[in-house]
Amino acid sequence: MTAAPAALLPSLLAGRAGGFRPSPVRDFWEVSMEPDVISLAGGNPDLSVLPLDALADVAARAVARDGLDVLQYGSGTGTAGTREAVARTMAAEGIHVDPAHVQVTAGSQMALDLVVKLLCDPGDVVLAEGPTYVGALGLFAGMQVDVVHVPMDADGIVPTGLEETLVRVRAEGRRVKALYTIPNFNNPSGVTLAAERRPEVVRICRAAGIAVIEDNPYGLLSFDGSSTPSLHALDPDNVIYLGSFSKVVAPGLRVGWAVAPEAVRRPLQLASEATTICPSVLSQALVEQYVLHHDWPSVLDRARKLYATRAAAVLGALAHSAPDGVTWSVPRGGFFTWVSLPEGIDVHRVLDAAIERRVVFVPGSAFHADGGGTRQLRLAYSLEQEDVLADGVRRIMGAIEDIAATS
Amino acid sequence: MTAAPAALLPSLLAGRAGGFRPSPVRDFWEVSMEPDVISLAGGNPDLSVLPLDALADVAARAVARDGLDVLQYGSGTGTAGTREAVARTMAAEGIHVDPAHVQVTAGSQMALDLVVKLLCDPGDVVLAEGPTYVGALGLFAGMQVDVVHVPMDADGIVPTGLEETLVRVRAEGRRVKALYTIPNFNNPSGVTLAAERRPEVVRICRAAGIAVIEDNPYGLLSFDGSSTPSLHALDPDNVIYLGSFSKVVAPGLRVGWAVAPEAVRRPLQLASEATTICPSVLSQALVEQYVLHHDWPSVLDRARKLYATRAAAVLGALAHSAPDGVTWSVPRGGFFTWVSLPEGIDVHRVLDAAIERRVVFVPGSAFHADGGGTRQLRLAYSLEQEDVLADGVRRIMGAIEDIAATS
Numbered sequence: 001m002t003a004a005p006a007a008l009l010p011s012l013l014a015g016r017a018g019g020f021r022p023s024p025v026r027d028f029w030e031v032s033m034e035p036d037v038i039s040l041a042g043g044n045p046d047l048s049v050l051p052l053d054a055l056a057d058v059a060a061r062a063v064a065r066d067g068l069d070v071l072q073y074g075s076g077t078g079t080a081g082t083r084e085a086v087a088r089t090m091a092a093e094g095i096h097v098d099p100a101h102v103q104v105t106a107g108s109q110m111a112l113d114l115v116v117k118l119l120c121d122p123g124d125v126v127l128a129e130g131p132t133y134v135g136a137l138g139l140f141a142g143m144q145v146d147v148v149h150v151p152m153d154a155d156g157i158v159p160t161g162l163e164e165t166l167v168r169v170r171a172e173g174r175r176v177k178a179l180y181t182i183p184n185f186n187n188p189s190g191v192t193l194a195a196e197r198r199p200e201v202v203r204i205c206r207a208a209g210i211a212v213i214e215d216n217p218y219g220l221l222s223f224d225g226s227s228t229p230s231l232h233a234l235d236p237d238n239v240i241y242l243g244s245f246s247k248v249v250a251p252g253l254r255v256g257w258a259v260a261p262e263a264v265r266r267p268l269q270l271a272s273e274a275t276t277i278c279p280s281v282l283s284q285a286l287v288e289q290y291v292l293h294h295d296w297p298s299v300l301d302r303a304r305k306l307y308a309t310r311a312a313a314v315l316g317a318l319a320h321s322a323p324d325g326v327t328w329s330v331p332r333g334g335f336f337t338w339v340s341l342p343e344g345i346d347v348h349r350v351l352d353a354a355i356e357r358r359v360v361f362v363p364g365s366a367f368h369a370d371g372g373g374t375r376q377l378r379l380a381y382s383l384e385q386e387d388v389l390a391d392g393v394r395r396i397m398g399a400i401e402d403i404a405a406t407s
Numbered sequence: 408m409t410a411a412p413a414a415l416l417p418s419l420l421a422g423r424a425g426g427f428r429p430s431p432v433r434d435f436w437e438v439s440m441e442p443d444v445i446s447l448a449g450g451n452p453d454l455s456v457l458p459l460d461a462l463a464d465v466a467a468r469a470v471a472r473d474g475l476d477v478l479q480y481g482s483g484t485g486t487a488g489t490r491e492a493v494a495r496t497m498a499a500e501g502i503h504v505d506p507a508h509v510q511v512t513a514g515s516q517m518a519l520d521l522v523v524k525l526l527c528d529p530g531d532v533v534l535a536e537g538p539t540y541v542g543a544l545g546l547f548a549g550m551q552v553d554v555v556h557v558p559m560d561a562d563g564i565v566p567t568g569l570e571e572t573l574v575r576v577r578a579e580g581r582r583v584k585a586l587y588t589i590p591n592f593n594n595p596s597g598v599t600l601a602a603e604r605r606p607e608v609v610r611i612c613r614a615a616g617i618a619v620i621e622d623n624p625y626g627l628l629s630f631d632g633s634s635t636p637s638l639h640a641l642d643p644d645n646v647i648y649l650g651s652f653s654k655v656v657a658p659g660l661r662v663g664w665a666v667a668p669e670a671v672r673r674p675l676q677l678a679s680e681a682t683t684i685c686p687s688v689l690s691q692a693l694v695e696q697y698v699l700h701h702d703w704p705s706v707l708d709r710a711r712k713l714y715a716t717r718a719a720a721v722l723g724a725l726a727h728s729a730p731d732g733v734t735w736s737v738p739r740g741g742f743f744t745w746v747s748l749p750e751g752i753d754v755h756r757v758l759d760a761a762i763e764r765r766v767v768f769v770p771g772s773a774f775h776a777d778g779g780g781t782r783q784l785r786l787a788y789s790l791e792q793e794d795v796l797a798d799g800v801r802r803i804m805g806a807i808e809d810i811a812a813t814s
Contacts, residue, residue, distance in 0.1 A: 008645055009670040012584050012618055014528045020677035047475050055478075056471035059689070064463035068454050071462075071657035106513045106661065110683045117549070121421045122529075139681040142524070177419050211419055238415055250478035252688035254513065263416040270427035274546045276517045280687040281659035282466070 015122065020142035023134065024366035031355055038359040038392035040314075040379045043187060043335050045247050049302045054294060055286065062285040074281035076273040078104020078257070081288035086243065086257050088291055092300075093219050093227045095241075097259050103268050106279045108217060108244035108256030109135055113143075114271045115213055115240055118264055119177045120145045125169055126213075128180040129157060131338070131367030131376065133187045133215065136180060140369070146174070147369035154329065156183060156193030159200040166208050178211040178240075183231060185218040185334025188367045188378035192332060195228045202234045217244040220300060222333035223308035237261045245287050247335075248300055253283035307335065313386035314379055317393035323401045328379075335382035338364075341375045345403055350377065353399035359392045422529065427549035430541065431773035438762055445766040445799035447721075447786045450594060450742050452654050456709045461701060462693065469692040481688035483680040485511020485664070488695035493650065493664045495698055499707075500626050500634045502648075504666050510675050513686045515624060515651035515663030516542055520550075521678045522620055522647055525671055526584045527552045532576055533620075535587040536564060538745070538774030538783065540594045540622065543587060547776070553581070554776035561736065563590060563600030566607040573615050585618040585647075590638060592625040592741025595774045595785035599739060602635045609641045624651040627707060629740035630715035644668045652694050654742075655707055660690035714742065720793035721786055724800035730808045735786075742789035745771075748782045752810055757784065760806035766799045 025032075025041055032039045062070045077083070083099035090097055105111040120126065122144035128136065130149025140147050148169050151161030162179070169176055179201070183193035193201065205212045214231040232241040244256040260268045272278075290296060311331055318328050318339070325342025341347060347363040354360060364376025379396075381389050432439075432448055439446045469477045484490070490506035497504055512518040527533065529551035535543065537556025547554050555576050558568030569586070576583055586608070590600035600608065612619045621638040639648040651663040667675045697703060718738055725735050725746070732749030748754060754770040761767060771783025786803075788796050 008613065008616060009618055009668055011616070012526055013671070013674070014524070014526055014531070014584075016528075016678075017525045017671075017674050020524075020674055020681050022677060023680065044480055047478050050474065050478065052471055052474040055474065056467040056469075059470045060463040060467035063466045064459055067457065067459040067462065069659075071454050071457065071659040073451055073653075073658045106517075106683050106687070109681075110513075113682045117421070117427075118424045119419055119421055121423075124421070135681070135684065138677075142678060142681045177421075206415065209415060209418070211416055246480075251480045251684075252476075252478040254683065254685070254687040261416055264420070264424075267420070267424050267427055270429060270545075271423075271549060273430065274427050274516075274542070274549045275520045275682075276513050276661065277542065277658075278661070280513070280661040280690050282690060282693070283687050286689070 016142050016144055019144060021138060023138065025362055028355060028360050032360045036358050038384065038388055038395070040359065040361045040381065040389065040392050042383060043380045044383050045251065046303070046306060046383050047250060049299050049306060050250065051294070051299065055290060058286055058289045062282060062289065066285065070282045070285045072281065074278040074284065076278050077269050078102065078279060079281065079284050079288065081292065082255065082284040085288045085291035089248070090243065092297065095230045095233055101259055101265060103258045103260060103265070103272060104279050104284065105256045105258060105272060106276050107246065107254040108215065108242045110276065111242045111256050111258040112136060112139055112215065114268055114275065115258065116140065116143045116145060117271050118267050119211060125174045125176045126178050126180050127162070127165060127176060129182065129186060129189070130370070131188050131364060131373055132180065133182055134366045136215070137367070137369050149368065149370055149372065152191060154191060155197060156191050157181065157197065157201055159197055159204060162201060162204050176210050178213050179205050180213045180215065182215045184216055184228060185221065185331055187218070187334070188336050188362070189338040190329040190331030190334060190336045192228060198229060198231055199234055202231050202239065206235060206238050212239040213242065214239050215242045217247045218334040220248050221304055221307060223304060223311065225304060232259060240264065249287055249290060253280070253286055255279060255283050255287050307382060310381040310386055310389055311337070313389045314381045314393055317390035321394045321397040323397060323404055326397070326400060335380050337379050337381070339377050339379060341400060342404055344407055345400065346374055347377050349403055350396070350399055353403060354396050357395040357399055359395040361396060423549055423551055426551060428545060430545065432769055435762060435767050439767045443765050445791065445795055445802070447766065447768045447788065447791070447796065447799050449790060450787045451790050452658065453710070453713060453790055454657060456706050456713060457657065458701070458706065462697060465693055465696045469689060469696065473692065477688045477692045479688065481685040481691065483685050484676050485509065485686060486688065486691045486695065488699065489662065489691040492695045492698035496655070497650065499704065502637045502640055508666055508672060510665045510667060510672070510679060511686050511691065512663050512665060512679060513683050514653065514661040515622065515649045516546070517683065518649045518663050518665040519543060519546055519622065521675055521682065522665065523547065523550045523552060524678050525674050526618065532581045532583045533585050533587050534569070534572060534583060536589065536593060536596070538595050538771060538780055539587065540589060541773045543622070544776050556775065556777055556779065559598060561598060562604060563598050564588060564604065564608055566604055566611060569608060569611050583617050585620050586612050587620045587622065589622045591623055591635060592628065592738055594625070594741070595743050595769070596745040597736040597738030597741060597743045599635060605636060605638055606641055609638050609646065613642060613645050619646040620649065621646050622649045624654045625741035627655050628711055628714060630711060630718065632711060639666060647671065656694055656697060660687070660693055662686060662690050662694045714789060717788040717793055717796055718744065720796045721788045721800055724797040728801045728804040730804060730811055733804070733807060742787050744786050744788070746784050746786060748807060749811060751814055752807065753781055754784050756810055757803070757806055760810060761803050764802040764806055766802040768803065
């Protein structure tokens with residue numbers, strides 16, 4: 001070969017290539033896997049509630065009886081049964097959609113990838129809560145979309161802050177395409193957008209001429225079984241809804257979906273086919289059978305109670321052991337609480353000290369596109385037992401206390 | 408709401424949105440599903456060779472015994488077992504890779520999506536065989552990549568034609584990023600790039616400073632079990648290899664992979680995580696168990712013989728019934744033969760006449776980005792029985808004959 005081996009490919013990379021960055025969890029991933037380390041970092045669902053034997057039967061029957069279908073290429077929009085299961089799942093949260101309007105995807109992350117492909121040219125701006133989902137930030141960065149955060153408080157996005165942000169960003173000559181929001185039990189903040197703010201948020205976006213991307217993986221996981229009306233229902237023509245079976249069935253199947261307004265439904269399907277032809281048909285068969293024909297609501301109920309108890313353990317431990325100046329959000333569902341540190345304490349120092357005490361969490365900076373979050377951290381309570389969670393919280397609070405004492 | 412419902416979203420679409428276009432198969436999809444219609448259109452593998460009961464057992468055991476793993480989020484690069492299965496699969500074709508260099512994806516279509524994300528800015532050019540895979544053309548168009556076809560003959564890409572195309576495109580001031588090629592049993596042409604041309608093709612690309620994307624879903628499906636040395640082996644630092652279990656195991660699982668040179672391995676992984684977090688872990692478990700622990704080679708052998716017999720049926724029927732001036736490629740593996748019509752006969756007229764005779768195929772224009780292929784068509788022999796295939800070919804040839812007689 002004539003040229004230097006390593007020199008060529010890097011010179012060919014596209015503008016996007018540098019934007020796909022490692023997850024901030026990766027830095028301490030290996031530490032978090034050590035057996036004596038307590039992890040409040042990952043946001044994995046607890047699958048111990050699943051009826052594995054029943055699911056194994058479903059999988060075996062799907063392959064043995066319908067193998068020529070579930071192992072073959074499937075519909076680009078998803079199977080009819082899966083779309084029906086999606087409609088059923090959304091109805092459990094009080095959201096009513098026509099199964100024909102559902103686009104099944106290989107996880108809701110891929111649904112977001114498709115929406116970004118359809119809506120965002122390089123340099124376009126998407127507004128998002130600050131903090132917001134780290135995986136969305138990674139995708140936006142890779143796809144050369146600039147994220148600008150919108151102020152939020154304990155009731156979610158502040159409508160006047162949304163309006164002010166829009167005005168400011170546009171005054172800079174930038175083109176805003178959408179508001180990306182996780183309105184229920186936000187990852188990472190645990191905060192829910194108050195019902196009374198929702199019509200206002202949707203109205204502001206429409207009036208400003210931007211779309212809403214409503215990402216709702218946790219909506220069914222309220223601790224008390226209640227739900228808040230979706231943004232999608234408030235303006236179905238301007239809200240692209242993203243849903244996921246990852247938190248309420250199983251993430252390893254990689255089945256998510258989008259419900260898009262008519263204007264983008266067909267391009268969304270075409271983009272999905274161009275990206276992955278169809279989602280795993282076997283995975284879809286499992287979701288369909290499980291959601292439509294098993295006692296899924298009672299499993300979900302057990303999961304809700306499990307997460308509620310764990311959240312209570314974390315909040316209780318925080319109340320008992322948090323040093324002065326530490327505050328936290330009080331989630332009513334989902335997997336996370338968001339902790340703020342006292343003035344002058346950097347979260348990365350706390351993380352180092354926490355790792356010494358054999359406990360990990362994700363620093364708040366991971367959830368900001370603008371360098372924010374250095375005085376915050378996310379605690380995930382979805383996967384550990386209560387006593388372990390409480391122990392983890394106490395260790396972190398101890399680390400903060402030590403740092404505060406020497407600052 | 409203040410604005411007109413439908414007016415907003417279309418005004419927000421990105422440059423990509425118009426590029427994702429319907430598959431040309433869609434136009435006559437419904438016709439092709441009617442029971443009396445013979446389809447030589449779709450390129451689905453025949454799954455009747457699969458040991459469904461054994462696969463059902465594998466699926467059941469994966470869920471019942473390892474459910475907490477296979478239903479949970481998995482590694483962003485793919486599971487260790489699947490990467491091992493990929494290495495084993497490639498070794499069966501004489502290609503040796505380190506499992507650590509394998510990026511598992513949700514089908515090889517998604518692997519191509521990731522490579523395009525990493526390599527291609529809007530307006531960049533990718534060279535490709537004319538004709539080439541319709542799904543790649545759809546993705547390139549959606550991602551605003553311009554495709555320029557390279558001349559090919561019965562031995563695949565013509566090296567001097569590749570060089571001339573590069574010079575011409577660059578003289579137009581356009582930036583060429585890669586050659587995309589399906590070197591074995593090309594979809595749609597059935598043509599294989601001759602072994603003696605391969606070093607030359609790889610050398611030309613490197614000398615010209617462009618990468619090679621080697622898409623090889625059919626390489627293991629030679630009729631006689633032989634294989635041709637891969638482009639990847641000839642220049643592992645400049646060839647990005649895409650592989651798929653869709654044609655040799657099952658497409659409904661959606662498991663494919665990329666083997667990328669070191670320079671893009673990490674960005675590829677990050678782009679994959681940003682696009683879909685991880686491929687279906689359940690699907691990966693099936694692939695892993697099946698490839699590593701079942702008598703997969705003998706199933707593959709049966710598939711090879713099945714496709715060889717069907718190809719022979721189609722080629723025999725062509726030899727017996729093709730009117731003067733009709734020519735076709737003679738595949739030595741894969742799913743397709745490529746038929747050229749006599750001068751002056753447009754393939755879309757033939758398709759209309761064929762549908763009247765209750766037989767469908769994909770017109771050659773689907774496989775060209777430049778309006779070419781109007782005098783060609785693709786015949787797929789992967790899914791129908793021999794007598795049905797022969798009947799289908801005779802009907803198409805009859806249609807051509809009628810059109811030729813009245814032209």
